[in-house]
Amino acid sequence: MLLGALEAGGTKMVASIGDEHGKIIDRASFPTLSPSETMPALIAYFKQHAIEGLGIACFGPLDLNHDSDTYGYITTTPKQGWGNYPILPELCSALGVPTEIDTDVGAAALAEFELGAAKGLGSCLYMTVGTGVGGGVIANGALVHGLVHPEVGHILLKPHPKDPTPNGFCPFHEGCLEGLAMGPSFDKRWGISSKDLPTDHIGWEIEAYYLAQLCEMAIVVLSSECIILGGGVMQQKFLFPMIREQTLKLLNGYVAHDRVLNHIDQMIVEPGLGIHSGVTGALLLGAHAARK
Amino acid sequence: MLLGALEAGGTKMVASIGDEHGKIIDRASFPTLSPSETMPALIAYFKQHAIEGLGIACFGPLDLNHDSDTYGYITTTPKQGWGNYPILPELCSALGVPTEIDTDVGAAALAEFELGAAKGLGSCLYMTVGTGVGGGVIANGALVHGLVHPEVGHILLKPHPKDPTPNGFCPFHEGCLEGLAMGPSFDKRWGISSKDLPTDHIGWEIEAYYLAQLCEMAIVVLSSECIILGGGVMQQKFLFPMIREQTLKLLNGYVAHDRVLNHIDQMIVEPGLGIHSGVTGALLLGAHAARK
Numbered sequence: 001m002l003l004g005a006l007e008a009g010g011t012k013m014v015a016s017i018g019d020e021h022g023k024i025i026d027r028a029s030f031p032t033l034s035p036s037e038t039m040p041a042l043i044a045y046f047k048q049h050a051i052e053g054l055g056i057a058c059f060g061p062l063d064l065n066h067d068s069d070t071y072g073y074i075t076t077t078p079k080q081g082w083g084n085y086p087i088l089p090e091l092c093s094a095l096g097v098p099t100e101i102d103t104d105v106g107a108a109a110l111a112e113f114e115l116g117a118a119k120g121l122g123s124c125l126y127m128t129v130g131t132g133v134g135g136g137v138i139a140n141g142a143l144v145h146g147l148v149h150p151e152v153g154h155i156l157l158k159p160h161p162k163d164p165t166p167n168g169f170c171p172f173h174e175g176c177l178e179g180l181a182m183g184p185s186f187d188k189r190w191g192i193s194s195k196d197l198p199t200d201h202i203g204w205e206i207e208a209y210y211l212a213q214l215c216e217m218a219i220v221v222l223s224s225e226c227i228i229l230g231g232g233v234m235q236q237k238f239l240f241p242m243i244r245e246q247t248l249k250l251l252n253g254y255v256a257h258d259r260v261l262n263h264i265d266q267m268i269v270e271p272g273l274g275i276h277s278g279v280t281g282a283l284l285l286g287a288h289a290a291r292k
Numbered sequence: 293m294l295l296g297a298l299e300a301g302g303t304k305m306v307a308s309i310g311d312e313h314g315k316i317i318d319r320a321s322f323p324t325l326s327p328s329e330t331m332p333a334l335i336a337y338f339k340q341h342a343i344e345g346l347g348i349a350c351f352g353p354l355d356l357n358h359d360s361d362t363y364g365y366i367t368t369t370p371k372q373g374w375g376n377y378p379i380l381p382e383l384c385s386a387l388g389v390p391t392e393i394d395t396d397v398g399a400a401a402l403a404e405f406e407l408g409a410a411k412g413l414g415s416c417l418y419m420t421v422g423t424g425v426g427g428g429v430i431a432n433g434a435l436v437h438g439l440v441h442p443e444v445g446h447i448l449l450k451p452h453p454k455d456p457t458p459n460g461f462c463p464f465h466e467g468c469l470e471g472l473a474m475g476p477s478f479d480k481r482w483g484i485s486s487k488d489l490p491t492d493h494i495g496w497e498i499e500a501y502y503l504a505q506l507c508e509m510a511i512v513v514l515s516s517e518c519i520i521l522g523g524g525v526m527q528q529k530f531l532f533p534m535i536r537e538q539t540l541k542l543l544n545g546y547v548a549h550d551r552v553l554n555h556i557d558q559m560i561v562e563p564g565l566g567i568h569s570g571v572t573g574a575l576l577l578g579a580h581a582a583r584k
Binding site: 140147150222253254 | 353368414429431432434435436437438439440441442443444445447448449450464465467505509511514515517542543545546548551552
């Protein structure tokens with residue numbers, strides 16, 4: 001099945017052509033300017049290919065309520081020109097193919113669930129820890145939507161006792177996960193980028209502690225079988241064993257499941273699809289749309 | 293449809309006969325002794341009625357994985373005699389009727405979702421705040437299971453700056469919701485029961501702050517449309533407006549949905565079924581089983 005995938009980000013839009021197995025055969029990137037500049041370029045690109053469905057993995061917040069008049073709109077973003085923008089309706093009508101949309105992290109969660117690290121399970125949490133922190137949730141085999149969609153980066157955390165900046169750096173929330181654990185928090189807290197911070201610096205212990213709290217939350221709230229941590233900060237692979245160890249300490253034996261107690265290395269993992277979770281998820285959304 | 297409902301608790305077992313609309317026509321209570329003492333009494337009670345299905349709302353942890361050899365077992369409870377006890381298989385084979393099981397709070401969440409405060413919505417969180425703190429989660433119209441089932445009482449919280457005991461009183465976790473906000477925490481923190489604590493005591497502000505963090509979490513992680521707070525502590529009805537106000541402060545406009553911004557009084561609510569959420573949920577589980 002020939003499918004289109006759009007990864008819509010704040011700085012660039014990546015358009016891809018591929019199939020329902022995640023195979024990509026063509027790709028093009030466009031800067032995110034105003035909709036009137038960017039959309040025609042995207043539409044022209046997709047029109048070159050005989051796609052049967054389109055999936056959009058988009059920055060949020062989005063209206064994902066199928067009963068809403070503004071289904072498939074980007075809603076309250078501060079990004080110039082994209083607030084209340086009908087990205088799904090515009091692409092769907094211009095291209096004349098079935099189209100489905102989710103958040104960028106929701107699409108990545110779907111891809112990891114169907115084809116990646118959580119394949120064969122019933123639930124997972126996909127998180128990206130980079131310039132921001134966000135997550136997509138799969139429960140009972142489906143992406144969790146509700147009021148809107150998850151914004152997992154904004155849970156409040158118990159501060160690490162040695163964190164000199166326990167309120168973090170989120171403009172909305174004092175002490176939320178994103179504000180405490182995003183990549184730029186390293187520069188702001190320690191005056192040095194995470195890439196240059198020595199591996200034995202306490203900043204890493206603090207980072208692992210916050211991400212372990214996220215993992216603990218995923219286990220006790222979502223009962224997630226798999227927590228997939230991607231994004232720029234997670235390129236520091238030594239964080240994984242630190243996070244696993246802290247998660248077990250925080251749980252303290254409370255969830256006495258074999259997978260937690262004896263296989264935490266299979267529960268808290270890298271993305272199975274590497275950096276391709278997002279585009280693969282968009283292709284899967286396109287395949288879902290085409291099959292409907 | 294004539295159905296059986298068992299509310300299995302640590303101190304008593306309440307057996308009810310009712311229908312799929314939650315109407316109860318008979319009820320009996322038995323002390324929770326050992327299985328060999330309590331189970332025959334329960335079985336004899338249910339055998340008096342021509343029930344077509346049985347639902348069990350049970351203290352946890354439970355094995356709810358249908359593919360597991362120990363599906364429907366109580367697992368690691370310290371309650372004498374009930375550890376690794378096959379409560380569903382035993383009742384199902386003794387009574388010869390389709391039987392379904394969930395946690396006590398899962399059943400209550402189901403009841404509130406189908407017939408109570410969250411009727412007509414697609415998602416909710418039901419929490420009980422009493423001698424313990426626990427929750428059941430509905431997402432995309434179904435009870436969330438995964439690794440096991442949610443244990444929402446054990447999320448870690450950001451401590452209130454004026455809490456003299458910010459680690460709380462959970463034997464497993466320093467600073468988890470249950471340890472900080474359960475009914476007995478009032479006695480331990482202030483030397484006075486929550487029932488006797490003056491309404492203007494800072495203890496209530498602290499309690500509201502912790503429950504507001506729970507609500508904030510439910511909105512950003514689960515995207516819950518409705519958060520239902522029941523249990524003994526929530527009989528102090530003045531807590532509801534305090535929790536709503538604190539939740540809005542914690543969110544700080546981040547989830548810009550009309551329901552949050554303008555109808556928080558419809559989002560954070562009392563149980564629509566009063567104290568009958570649990571038994572109603574057990575009847576609904578029995579109805580689900582009978583229809584399968």
